[in-house]
Amino acid sequence: MALRAALALGLLAAAQPGPAPRQRREAELFLEKYGYFSEPGPGTHSPAEFMEAVRDFQRVTHLPLSGVLDAPTLHQMALPRCGTSDGESRGAWARRASTARRRRQTTPHGGRWYKRHLTYRVVNWPSYLPQHEVRLAVKAAFELWSNVSSLVFWEARDGPADIRLTFFHGDHNDGLNNAFDGPGGALAHAFFPRRGEAHFDSAERWSLHSGKGRNLFVVVAHEIGHTLGLEHSPVKSALMSPYYKKLSKDFVLSWDDILAVQNLYDADHNLYIFKGSHYWVVTASGNASNPQPLQPRWPGLPPSIDACTWSQLSGKFYFFKGGRCWRYVGSTLEAGFPQKCSTRGLPRHPDTALYFQQLQRLVLFKGAKYFVVSEETLGVEPYYPRSLWDWEGLPPGTAGALTHRDGFIYFFRDDQYWQFDRVKLQVVATGKWATQLPWMGCWDANSGQVLF
Structure with missing residues (x-):
């Protein structure tokens, strides 16, 4: 008898105090196939291991976490699905559930192609x-x-x-x-x-x-x-x-x-640098691309933008210029954009935009103040703007920011950078970015000149 048909029999017996031996065996085979046991071997799992596997499956399928092989669980197991195991994903799911965090941020374990x-x-x-x-x-x-x-x-x-x-x-x-x-x-x-x-x-x-x-x-x-x-x-x-x-x-x-x-x-620790109507992409190795025109990559975007950021939460690009905001998914401008900043309480001509992981919000910097912005409403959160004093050691008027893979946030203005510790909430270092941050890809060792 096919596995799904055997599982479907559980619907007829779900009112019984516990699953019949056949139901449990077929469910165990299902959970084994899709990677819900840490160790292989159907028929060798203790009642506690079986209950935990059922709970994991219920968590994945958004069912009540009873750990019991009840009628809804049996029904879900019998539904058509992808035959690829869930086992590789369960570790990431557990981490995301335990920290009550947002959508996936870590690289999945499936690997990737090293070409585009x-x-x-x-x-x-x-x-x-x-x-x-x-x-x-x-x-x-x-x-x-x-x-x-x-x-x-x-x-x-x-x-x-x-x-x-x-x-x-x-x-x-x-x-x-x-x-x-x-x-x-x-x-x-x-x-x-x-x-x-x-x-x-x-x-x-x-x-x-x-x-x-x-x-x-x-x-x-x-x-x-x-x-x-x-x-x-x-x-x-x-x-x-x-x-x-x-x-x-x-x-x-x-x-x-x-x-x-x-x-x-897309987010392979690449750095985007904008100037006028062009942008540069700097890879994790510090190699900078040739200047690329803005329009083919982000159609409709004007030159000389004031501020921009990429959200790790939604995967969207945000651009600000004057009193308007553009939002892109990849290279596609989202419907309803650009929008007027004034209708959302956002500042005109922001100095810097940043996605701040601790708040899971966008942060806009303007002069001596900063604004915390919800992506869902694109509105300023209550009790903001606040004084830049909250960002100890950060000067007003920065012209860009990024979160580096070393865990620090780097702010930039002219030829200076400020290294900001997200835990201590203070600037911990400063210097000349072109010559002191090789991963910026901005210094040509042969000519001794800044590339852009």
Whole structure:
């Protein structure tokens, strides 16, 4: 009997004091398959270990944390889902839950590609689906990720490719746990970089539309996320949730999905430096790019901006100039922007913008005051603005700021920098940024000159 069918029997017996032996055994196999036990070996887990595994599963699926194999839990286990294990994700989920923190900030354990241009190939597809429509659906699924990141994809019709999409039936030689079980159950699974494979159950009734059948576009988009290095997300509305989201009027990607892929491929400790109508990108190694024009990267953005920042919470870029604010997701200007700062109580011509992790808010600096701003409302929080004295040792009129991977915040003005300790809430060092901060990538050792 298929695993999901056996689990469904629990619905008939859920009123009993405890699960029947068969129910418990099938549930244990399910939890084993999806990585909810720290040690392998079905049938060898104590009641306490089993209860904790059930609680972990309930936490992931937003069910009451009873630790009991009740009817809702059995029902959830029987639903169609991604066949990729949740085990790699559970550590990050636990850390996020224990600290009651925001969306993912750490790099997932799935790894990543060390290039930004990737090829993909649709190896085969169900014969009842038109080839050109399948290719369009797959292309759209890849574009979901490229639209919010620095990744670029193009299709290879034959020969080798970085990412390969293949339909299989039953056992297909990549482990018994990955064997497909017919309609329902595990619909697909994928492998993290750099294997670059996504497998789909050919026994499913796939659809290219929102009607009957499994929507191929949504499942392909989810599995592509795995091939890029993304783990399962604990956010219920996320595309990378273990249970595939339904295609609706809502955005396919949630902010959790966007932040995850940008943390892997956009937020690699890159530094953005803006001047006039151009910007430079400085990598973690301190290598600076050639000047790039603002318009192709952020269409509609005017030159000579006053302040800008990138939010680790939402993955959005914020730009300020004069009395207006622009907000971008990747390179896409968000609907309703630019907005007038005056309608939100924001200062005109801010000196510096910063995402401050401790507050999980944006901070705008203007003269001798600072404003704490909520991203949800883009409004100033109560009791602000406050005096810059709260930022001990920081002078007014700084022209930029960033949080470095060493944990300090660096503020800049002219040729000076101020190193700010986020724990002590005070400036702990100052100096000349071009010559004393090699990771800024601004000093040309050969010519002895500042690059920009």
